[in-house]
Amino acid sequence: MKDEIFDITIVGAGPVGLYATYYAGLRDMKAKLIDALPQLGGQLTALYPEKFIYDVAGFPKILAKDLAENLISQAMQYEPTVCLSEKIVNLEKIEGGNILKLTSESGSVHLSKSVVLTLGIGAFVPRKLDIPDVQRLEGRGIHYIIKDKSIFKGKNILIVGGGDSAVDWALNLEGIAKNITLIHRRDVFKAHEDSLKKLLNSTVHVKTFYELKRVHGDEHVEGATIFDNRNGEETYLEVEHIILSLGFLANLEFIQGWGLEIDKNAIKVNSKMETNIPGIYAAGDIAGYFGKLKLISTGFGEAAIAVNSAKNYIDPSSKFFPGHSSDFVPKKIKPG
Template structure:
């Protein structure tokens, strides 16, 4: 009839997508995992592999790349089909056959009985400052992500931002960098309370109501001028690296034509993680519903809900509640 049809296809191989892949295998579904990036792990590996994560159950702290490795190992137990470097640009519901057709940018076509969209924040680009020399010195002392902490060893660094990324990296780089200055344009931070407590008890120099005005350096960052946005007072800092953590701009334009209902720049779902298209579910930061919390831990629960409902959708006689995982023996252990 058609090319191979899968029970479920997960689009997005970040932490939520990897957990959905594992759970699909646990429910004995034939599963495919697709991602636009060349590696599994999503933002954990692409944006902040060296960052510690503190709010995942069971881990007092864990590096993002290690969490990704654990999730990958968990997902691979059931031998899913993996397709990387595949950006899905079209989703069609073939209602007469109850099949979802997915088309990639390269022209590949995938058929599935159900789909779970775990796209994170969609296509994302970092927010940038509109000041001279930022673009010119990107990659030469200007950073939006940290992939290798060692380049900051013994250096003076400036961190700009007041959210979790800015505060967490200030703490992560303490003891590695020679000196850290963190500036924020106001005195209210968006970071977790515990992180802020640690920040203000650290050696990091925190300056509130300060903003970045000018970057100095020819081939590499050599300094920065910051200013007090209340008085206009300027201060020159001798820094070799500037980390700009101003958030990311989400872009859902690539799914606007799919027929999904969008709410507040996210895919609208109900309590079953169902979208308005039958057989299409969504989970993680890409979704919105009343009371939504954009946390990895929340996304894990949403992934399990989506997959269990997808199983029930294609096999109405199956139980929605799968039983406890302790009742199952993972495939890799059955062979021992």
């Protein structure tokens, strides 16, 4: 049986991949969406479904899981082929042709005329602290990923970190937790300015120049010792939960043999989201270029550019810019 060849294959079903899938349908492309996770949504559903997101156009704030649900509904209206729990380990051009061959870890083969890589930061693992008992109490009061905010109701919480994730969780859990302390090893945060204003006007106890020294507890976290890194002064906190928001380590080793040009943990692209291999595009956090801004909203625009570039690549007679979606009625919702 001859393998089915798709117009476009999107690898990575996070927010950018879902929007790329939708846009491929808008351009009447036969699309396939592949992801290594068992569900759609990427980090939105796998890492922080209960966290509010504030920087997506059209939503003053929206829960990550709700944004994922909306994106999935939007992407599925053109009935793309979806393959989950499929980790792509090889991508190459079939000799003598313009067809791209993707091979999964299980040995499944996918053929496509073009490919858009929306892999986020690749295989991600949380940054961890080399502190006694942290690893022992992971899942028993030590958290890197939060899927259910209700477990913090009425509890004392320590949050470690100074980026958007740490600040967002502190604000998200205010009013749910009994008491929240956020510590950061410096007095300069990497969070958005508006979030910092809200944090400093909240009930969260913010302690700068403090770091986590020890975790206490037998079967579950019972407390933490923090210290002032300027003078070594220690403070004991009674807490039931510790959220380590230290970021995630990107791992792009699995794409090293694909022939793509990699720079600083990103795939190099030009203004049309083209990689150094014709027919292969990248969008979202995985795509790198001068002036890159790693936001979901930025990724949406890059996804549209990548799909339009792919459409023009496989069909040179088509326009790169098809016009505005408001200029026509998508075929799926035409009356009659």
